[in-house]
Amino acid sequence: MRRTLFLILILVFIVSIPIVARSLAEVDLGLSGIYHTRNVEGFQPFFTGMGNGENWTVGIHLNARFSLINLSFMAMVPNSMSGGAQELNLLSSLSIDIPLVTDLLYFSLGGGLTTDFVFSDEESETLILGRPMGEVTFKNVFLDSAIHFKYGLDLLIGSAKIGLFYLIDTRSSLGLLGETGGWSRLFSSAGNNKLGLKLELALF
Numbered sequence: 001m002r003r004t005l006f007l008i009l010i011l012v013f014i015v016s017i018p019i020v021a022r023s024l025a026e027v028d029l030g031l032s033g034i035y036h037t038r039n040v041e042g043f044q045p046f047f048t049g050m051g052n053g054e055n056w057t058v059g060i061h062l063n064a065r066f067s068l069i070n071l072s073f074m075a076m077v078p079n080s081m082s083g084g085a086q087e088l089n090l091l092s093s094l095s096i097d098i099p100l101v102t103d104l105l106y107f108s109l110g111g112g113l114t115t116d117f118v119f120s121d122e123e124s125e126t127l128i129l130g131r132p133m134g135e136v137t138f139k140n141v142f143l144d145s146a147i148h149f150k151y152g153l154d155l156l157i158g159s160a161k162i163g164l165f166y167l168i169d170t171r172s173s174l175g176l177l178g179e180t181g182g183w184s185r186l187f188s189s190a191g192n193n194k195l196g197l198k199l200e201l202a203l204f
Helices: 002-016 043-049 138-144 182-186
Strands: 025-036 056-066 069-080 086-101 105-119 146-157 160-173 194-202
Touching: 025 069, 025 160, 056 194, 069 105, 086 146, 105 138, 105 160, 160 182
Parallel strands: none
Antiparallel strands: 025 056, 025 194, 056 069, 069 086, 086 105, 105 146, 146 160, 160 194
């Protein structure tokens, strides 16, 4: 399995050399405006809450690209919850850029993990994935964070990138894939989808 994945990455790198005019590697920092829902299923109902300001937030991005492969991290500014608590979502994604117009327009396709943090105004401990922070290990975060799929369209303008992305949180996690029904949950939306418009600038 590892050998096959390694060969695929090498093949993507070799194929991308003649079609990619931009730099081989890049690190970007950016901001995005994000519309998001909670427990809303279906494409049409997704847009019904756009007039509600509580469904909008800001995301802060850090993206590293090598050839056509992107590794990105996005933190969504905390949202208020019942009881005065604040929820922060951290999304880590791995995606591939597919050139539509070389060095100008790219379609991105990938996925990753969504990790939820809840901070309370009271003295109660911070929760990670619904559990007290002291009880959560890195392995728990890796295996129990919800898997998401991410689709995007990026327009390159010099060192800047303007993009539109759509992200779907699934009902599955890496830990659930080995259990009965885990793979079917992978293609079932949790209703926590996100639509965002981003602006990223290349740092180097």
